[in-house]
Amino acid sequence: MTTKPKIAFFDFTSCEGCQLTVIDLLQTHLGLLDLVEIVQFREAMSEKGEDYQIAFIEGSCTRKSDEARLLQIREQASLVVALGACAHLGGINALKNRWTIENVQTYVYGKNGKDAYESYPARPISAVIKVDAVIPGCPIDRYEFLRIVQLILQGRKPRLPDYPLCVECKFKENACLNTLGKPCLGPITRAGCNAICPTYGDGCEGCRGWHPEANFTYMREILRGHGLSDAEIDARFTMFNHYQFQHMGDEAPITTPLSPLKDEPLPTSTFAAPKEA
Numbered sequence: 001m002t003t004k005p006k007i008a009f010f011d012f013t014s015c016e017g018c019q020l021t022v023i024d025l026l027q028t029h030l031g032l033l034d035l036v037e038i039v040q041f042r043e044a045m046s047e048k049g050e051d052y053q054i055a056f057i058e059g060s061c062t063r064k065s066d067e068a069r070l071l072q073i074r075e076q077a078s079l080v081v082a083l084g085a086c087a088h089l090g091g092i093n094a095l096k097n098r099w100t101i102e103n104v105q106t107y108v109y110g111k112n113g114k115d116a117y118e119s120y121p122a123r124p125i126s127a128v129i130k131v132d133a134v135i136p137g138c139p140i141d142r143y144e145f146l147r148i149v150q151l152i153l154q155g156r157k158p159r160l161p162d163y164p165l166c167v168e169c170k171f172k173e174n175a176c177l178n179t180l181g182k183p184c185l186g187p188i189t190r191a192g193c194n195a196i197c198p199t200y201g202d203g204c205e206g207c208r209g210w211h212p213e214a215n216f217t218y219m220r221e222i223l224r225g226h227g228l229s230d231a232e233i234d235a236r237f238t239m240f241n242h243y244q245f246q247h248m249g250d251e252a253p254i255t256t257p258l259s260p261l262k263d264e265p266l267p268t269s270t271f272a273a274p275k276e277a
């Protein structure tokens with residue numbers, strides 16, 4: 001009898017939607033459990049096995065104490081897979097990097113916020129540990145998860161599409177939203193989700209990260225054509241990819257500051273900040 005590879009799921013700063021996608025997938029693809037043994041998956045089971053070979057990590061690293069836990073997982077696992085945009089790119093968590101941590105903590109948790117919760121600028125897990133494979137998206141695409149797991153189990157290295165989302169969108173024979181007056185980041189976004197958002201009439205927001213030849217200058221021109229200001233375009237570019245632009249430094253195709261300005265206020269929100277006790 002062959003032993004099944006043991007896999008484990010871990011979550012850091014995230015909404016847990018990518019793990020939920022895996023659970024949902026298992027409802028229709030239970031056969032996956034014939035191939036692997038899940039030893040730890042907090043969202044799905046109470047057992048907590050520490051003997052695993054493959055670790056799927058969801059979420060960004062957003063505090064000092066995350067680092068030790070990430071290093072511990074890396075030490076145990078032969079293969080580490082970043083699950084979803086938060087782990088892969090920093091994702092929407094890295095939007096807070098625009099402001100000082102004190103400013104964000106006070107905004108979210110009130111005037112004693114900075115003492116209440118540990119926090120620092122959000123990063124993808126690859127900023128702390130070596131990552132062997134990535135499953136992009138917010139949330140992940142379940143069929144891509146399945147495909148990548150199959151490749152890993154066959155001992156093959158998964159590769160992501162290196163072409164733009166528009167290619168998949170054209171295969172689906174969708175009318176282009178950018179020609180219909182709706183902004184879409186498909187020309188600069190990495191394919192692989194089967195152009196799901198444009199197929200349902202919503203512009204792509206770049207949750208899978210950029211493809212290698214992304215032309216931001218041309219994309220900005222298209223978005224200006226929709227009447228968007230440069231600040232609004234920057235907001236779209238950075239929604240999932242703030243961390244990547246921060247690390248491009250002066251090369252980042254962005255017109256607004258990416259790093260914290262000391263006393264810059266956070267934008268007003270339609271959501272009320274929690275009332276202080």
Ligand code: SF4
Nearest residue numbers: 014017084085086138
């Ligand atoms: S990538 Fe999106 S769906 Fe997945 S955990 Fe992060 S916020 Fe949630």
Ligand code: SF4
Nearest residue numbers: 166169176177184186
């Ligand atoms: S709708 Fe978006 S993804 Fe589709 S062809 Fe147009 S720009 Fe590309």
Ligand code: SF4
Nearest residue numbers: 193197204205206207
């Ligand atoms: S269409 Fe764009 S925003 Fe939507 S899932 Fe695909 S990459 Fe993400």
